[in-house]
Amino acid sequence: MTYLKPLFRHPKLPKNKLGYTLKEYEGTISTLCAGCGHDSISATIVQACFELSIEPHLVAKISGIGCSSKTPAYFLGNSHGFNSVHGRMPSVATGANLANKNMVYFGVSGDGDTASIGMGQFVHAIRRNLNMVYIVMNNGCYGLTKGQDSATADVGSASKSGHINPFQPVDLASLAVELGATFVAQSFSGDKQQLVPLIKAAIQHKGLAFINVMSPCVTFNNNPGSTKSYDYVREHMQATGTFDFVPERKAIQAQYEAGTDTSVALHDGTLMRLHKLAPEWNPEDRLSAVNAMQQARARNEILTGLLYINTEFGDLHDILDTSDTAFNTLDEATLSPGKKALEAINASLR
Known part of the structure; x- marks a missing residue:
């Protein structure tokens, strides 16, 4: 078996505005189990970056430990990457983002990596509104260590071994x-x-964009009784609405019935158009989003789509009022203004 992709691609493959085909956004051949949901997520990231015409070398992929954290090797092979220790991805992403805010940051994690050992890191990344796309590939189990229940496994769900989970789950979307x-x-x-436009909007959002993706483990958690299996998720999905991501700053000429459609403007002028299906749900109202998720949980439904968005709150660099120029590009003269400047600072503190 080879782990190298063939170099040949059809010469008439579609190209984006940069003149790139999907080939420039691919990674190595996946070594995950055939049918793993994580590979589908990798493919959506490839598609989203291709459609947005993002320069691959301006992307940084950071992950922790787990099946999900292996996936950055399988997409955007021409970008930067760092595989950190278990649960510590947000710390590394924070440091990288503070040094160079001009990159597109993907934080890739799993339900064990985020909902257990990395919970504290997850909380503070949100609190600081770090400008990154934070994706959790959630399969409800520890796939690398033979399928034990993770913290997101639903109470009463059955593992492949027949074990019934007695504990309440950590609902990462509600918590976020x-x-x-x-x-x-x-x-x-x-x-x-649904996932491609969500990732495209997350990339364009200024601040932490969290996407919790149900990603069934075909080896250890795709059995009858599991609430993270392909069959269960398909049967219990309830979408908040249908989505269109509008990348161009052009007027939209269309007519919609009152109350059925809304548009959310992102920081750079791009739009996310939502055709609302979920009743009494407003993606820009935090309380409305919480109520919608709680009502879905009471009905044993998995609410998918854009749940909540706030475009008014600044990211970490806005909060800290950092330099307009990325720190890693500042020259010595700027960083060390000299003895007189130091003396003036010291005098002001006396």
């Missing part, structure tokens, strides 16, 4: 909204039509 995340979405690895 409660903690003040400025972009919260939930999706299913098998729903590319």
Whole structure:
């Protein structure tokens, strides 16, 4: 078996505005189990970056430990990457982002990596509104260590071994909204039509964009009784609405019935158009989003789509009022203004 992709691609493959084909956004061949939902998520990231015409070398992928954290090797092979220790991805992403805010940051994590050992890191990344796309590939189990229940496994769900989980789950999407995340979405690895525009909007959002993706483990958690299996998720999905990401700053000429459609303007002028399906739900109203998720949980439904967005709150660099120029590009003269400047600072502190 080879782990190298063939170099040949059809000469008439579609190209984006940079003149790139999907080839420039691919990674190595996946070594995950055939049918793993994580590979589908990797493919949606490739598609989203291709459609947005993002320069691959301006992307940084940072992950922790787990099946999900292996996936950065499988997309955007021409970008930067750092595989950190278990649960510590947000710290590394924070340091990298503070040094160079001009990159597009993808934080890739799993339900064990975020909801257990990395919970504290997750909380503070949200609190600081770090400008990154934070994706959790959520399969409800520890796939690398043979399928034990993770902290997101639903109470009463059955593992492949027949064990019934007695504990309440950590609902990462609800928690993200409660903690003040400025972009919260939930999706299913098998729903590319929904996930691609969500990732594109997350990339354009200024601040932490959290996407919790149900991603069934075909080896250890795709059995009857599991609430993270392909069949269960497909049968219990309830979308907040259908989505269109509008990248161009052009007037939209269309007519819609009152109350059925809304548009959310992102920081750079791009739009996310939502056709609302969920009743009494407003993606820009935090309380409305919380209520919608709680009502879905009471009905044993998995609410997917854009759950909440806040475009008014600044990211970490805005909060800290950092330099307009990325720190890693500042020259010595700027960083060390000399003895007289130091003496003036010291005098002001006396």
